Amino acid sequence: xxxxxxxxxxxxxxxxxxxxxxxxxxxxxxxxxxxxxxxxxxxxxxxxxxxxxxxxxxxxxxxxxxxxxxxxxxxxxxxxxxxxxxxxxxxxxxxxxxxxxxxxxxxxxxxxxxxxxxxxxxxxxxxxxxxxxxxxxxxxxxxxxxxxxxxxxxxxxxxxxxxxxxxxxxxxxxxxxxxxxxxxxxxxxxxxxxxxxxxxxxxxxxxxxxxxxxxxxxxxxxxx
Amino acid sequence: xxxxxxxxxxxxxxxxxxxxxxxxxxxxxxxxxxxxxxxxxxxxxxxxxxxxxxxxxxxxxxxxxxxxxxxxxxxxxxxxxxxxxxxxxxxxxxxxxxxxxxxxxxxxxxxxxxxxxxxxxxxxxxxxxxxxxxxxxxxxxxxxxxxxxxxxxxxxxxxxxxxxxxxxxxxxxxxxxxxxxxxxxxxxxxxxxxxxxxxxxxxxxxxxxxxxxxxxxxxxxxxxxxxxxxxxxxxxxxxxxxxxxxx
Numbered sequence: 312x313x314x315x316x317x318x319x320x321x322x323x324x325x326x327x328x329x330x331x332x333x334x335x336x337x338x339x340x341x342x343x344x345x346x347x348x349x350x351x352x353x354x355x356x357x358x359x360x361x362x363x364x365x366x367x368x369x370x371x372x373x374x375x376x377x378x379x380x381x382x383x384x385x386x387x388x389x390x391x392x393x394x395x396x397x398x399x400x401x402x403x404x405x406x407x408x409x410x411x412x413x414x415x416x417x418x419x420x421x422x423x424x425x426x427x428x429x430x431x432x433x434x435x436x437x438x439x440x441x442x443x444x445x446x447x448x449x450x451x452x453x454x455x456x457x458x459x460x461x462x463x464x465x466x467x468x469x470x471x472x473x474x475x476x477x478x479x480x481x482x483x484x485x486x487x488x489x490x491x492x493x494x495x496x497x498x499x500x501x502x503x504x505x506x507x508x509x510x511x512x513x514x515x516x517x518x519x520x521x522x523x524x525x526x527x528x529x530x531x532x533x534x535x
Numbered sequence: 536x537x538x539x540x541x542x543x544x545x546x547x548x549x550x551x552x553x554x555x556x557x558x559x560x561x562x563x564x565x566x567x568x569x570x571x572x573x574x575x576x577x578x579x580x581x582x583x584x585x586x587x588x589x590x591x592x593x594x595x596x597x598x599x600x601x602x603x604x605x606x607x608x609x610x611x612x613x614x615x616x617x618x619x620x621x622x623x624x625x626x627x628x629x630x631x632x633x634x635x636x637x638x639x640x641x642x643x644x645x646x647x648x649x650x651x652x653x654x655x656x657x658x659x660x661x662x663x664x665x666x667x668x669x670x671x672x673x674x675x676x677x678x679x680x681x682x683x684x685x686x687x688x689x690x691x692x693x694x695x696x697x698x699x700x701x702x703x704x705x706x707x708x709x710x711x712x713x714x715x716x717x718x719x720x721x722x723x724x725x726x727x728x729x730x731x732x733x734x735x736x737x738x739x740x741x742x743x744x745x746x747x748x749x750x751x752x753x754x755x756x757x758x759x760x761x762x763x764x765x766x767x768x769x770x771x772x773x774x775x776x777x778x779x780x781x782x
Contacts, residue, residue: 406747415607498773
């Protein structure tokens with residue numbers, strides 16, 4: 312424990328925490344997408360998957376227990392990710408009190424420059440997403456226990472679908488820089504970071520396309 | 536050629552600085568950027584004014600003394616060179632050029648374009664020593680070093696400590712510098728005995744010097760006159776994590 316605290320005091324340690332928690336949250340995004348793609352298999356398949364998430368681990372674990380363990384892990388990861396990000400951001404701000412007249416972006420990408428604001432936008436989107444499709448208080452016709460209906464009905468609103476599509480593009484940029492960057496931070500990459508960067512771009516594009524396909528499919532009537 | 540210069544002038548560490556405008560006339564395209572500044576300075580001295588203070592030593596791109604941000608880019612617009620190796624043929628007649636010192640809290644301005652880079656020296660100092668057999672001179676090549684490792688170590692050792700990585704980093708982080716200094720010893724057999732303590736001490740010193748942190752933008756490797764790769768930053772991260780968690 313002492314070693315971990317000592318590590319966390321350094322910026323490299325805080326970055327490692329961001330890397331590990333970021334990869335955990337990224338893992339969730341992948342599983343979340345895999346589950347949501349079942350919407351193409353019809354209401355029965357989608358709803359039974361949603362029910363499975365509550366029953367998984369039975370009979371060793373009771374109703375929703377594994378789900379809540381998962382949610383707790385994600386929440387802790389999110390808190391650590393954001394806390395480290397804020398501490399590091401303050402550190403960086405203090406490190407250059409006088410800026411250049413016109414800073415030139417040498418190699419940094421749009422994705423790398425928008426990690427902080429992008430993260431804040433994703434945080435706001437996640438809150439909206441929970442209110443929309445989990446709690447239902449931002450949904451026009453929420454039916455508890457019928458996630459398929461909630462999804463289809465929710466995405467039939469053009470405004471909601473547009474918000475999801477924009478948010479997914481922001482998530483895509485965050486994942487593109489985040490995935491290869493976390494491998495860099497955790498020292499997994501030993502040579503040729505460009506290879507990891509290309510792999511990251513591919514993964515991020517796949518996640519964005521997969522997620523955006525769902526509201527588009529609802530709006531075009533492919534999923535009803 | 537005629538070049539309009541906007542140079543950061545600052546009388547001392549605590550003084551307020553500002554840009555001042557000068558005209559460099561009859562500039563030969565074969566002049567180096569520093570030679571062009573020398574001519575401007577001679578004119579300033581003749582006019583009884585303070586010359587522009589800038590650091591320089593070898594003027595052949597290996598000492599790491601000269602360093603200034605030219606139009607927002609450390610060491611100017613050409614890749615893989617220091618300012619002394621930048622020639623006026625890289626500019627056009629009539630160009631307007633903005634010259635600033637490295638900007639970082641860890642690099643206080645001493646005067647005009649001269650900054651205090653002692654923070655980098657203290658990181659090297661924190662690296663300590665390597666254990667070697669003293670006494671009679673050892674045989675050359677008594678310790679076999681695989682070619683690929685020798686090459687990687689040399690790539691890291693190419694660092695001249697100019698600080699362009701810090702200057703270019705949007706967070707003013709010294710990770711590329713520290714990574715290069717850690718890697719060039721830790722990769723070699725001679726660097727093994729103190730390997731873990733060295734990385735712990737150097738990173739601790741780096742953290743205490745008001746640098747920022749690494750966000751993997753990669754601006755440092757583009758600005759580096761020696762083209763040191765951010766692969767070394769990943770290596771530094773691994774060395775530190777290993778030394779802290781498993782050491």
